[in-house]
Amino acid sequence: MLDIFDLTEVGPLTYSGGSLPHFNRRIYGGQVFGQAIVAAGRTVPADRFAHSVHGYFLRPGNLDAALTFAVEELHDGGSFSARRTHALQDGVPILSLIASFQEVQEGFEHATPMPPDVPGPEGLPSSDAIFRSSAEVARQYLAPKTAFDVRHVEPQLYLGPDPEPGTRQAMWIRAHGEMPAAADRNLRAALLVYACDQAMLEPVLREHELAWTTPGLLMASIDHATWWHRDVDVTQWLLFVQDSPAAQGGRGLGTARVYDRAGHLVASIAQEGMVRRRRPKGEAPPA
């Protein structure tokens, strides 16, 4: 997974990168969003780190087409730098985001505390075991090796819906493997976005008694925002405390507060997605 974040500089403010296989034959949103953050981070002073990003998934990404990241230098201030990245395939943008970077500074501090009553990851079922238990479904949906161990507090939504629907969930996540010593803070930030796209809309599914494998489900991430409050390391367990404030009109909103094991709030995330039931064959779109 780390290889696809090792972008190649192909021109001024321009980078290229590869894609990992993905089950629905489009580029995994967290991958292209994370790569676009890394591209932006390559163009800022070395002591400025991503603190927020806002972006839109404009078109489905083609796994077989070249992926180019074009960065625009929007602003370099005394302590903040802003960059726009367009991820392009065949000359058209599939993703547009603006990321902002800041020097490390002292300031006022507060954070919503980690909920006290969430069980730790050790005793919870691992996504690895669930994927291994259903070889047929796993072959259809997943690459041979998944990068993250995901452990839900509520029932997982891979094979079926939650029998007790609700808009909230808590989930632990940790990358398999190590981070290279040379990994920089902006790469670590990007890897959090990679990790989260697989679960940000789960509270929407949970509330509506849906699962990833529900037949006829149409889903795609539309937009995404992350605020990194601190340096974040996906090779250590992170707790996602998730909610869905609303779903309507074919769109659902997911939010997450992300805590490290020590209880620090390391990031806040919001993501909206298209969540629809596929129209039955032959049914015309509304006039």
Ligand SMILES: CCCCCCCCCCCCCCCC(=O)SCCNC(=O)CCNC(=O)[C@H](O)C(C)(C)COP(=O)(O)OP(=O)(O)OC[C@H]1O[C@@H](n2cnc3c(N)ncnc32)[C@H](O)[C@@H]1OP(=O)(O)O
């Ligand atoms: C062991 C077990 C493992 C199990 C399994 C594990 C899973 C383990 C978790 C993995 C989890 C990964 C999660 C990945 C999450 C991303 O990675 S998503 C990828 C990133 N996002 C994207 O690629 C989205 C890119 N953007 C777009 O594609 C477009 O901007 C949008 C959002 C589709 C909107 O475009 P648009 O042209 O305005 O689209 P629109 O006209 O609304 O039509 C969209 C679809 O809705 C349909 N539609 C339109 N109106 C309606 C309506 N009223 N009712 C119903 N349908 C409608 C259309 O027919 C169309 O259908 P398709 O032709 O696509 O089949």
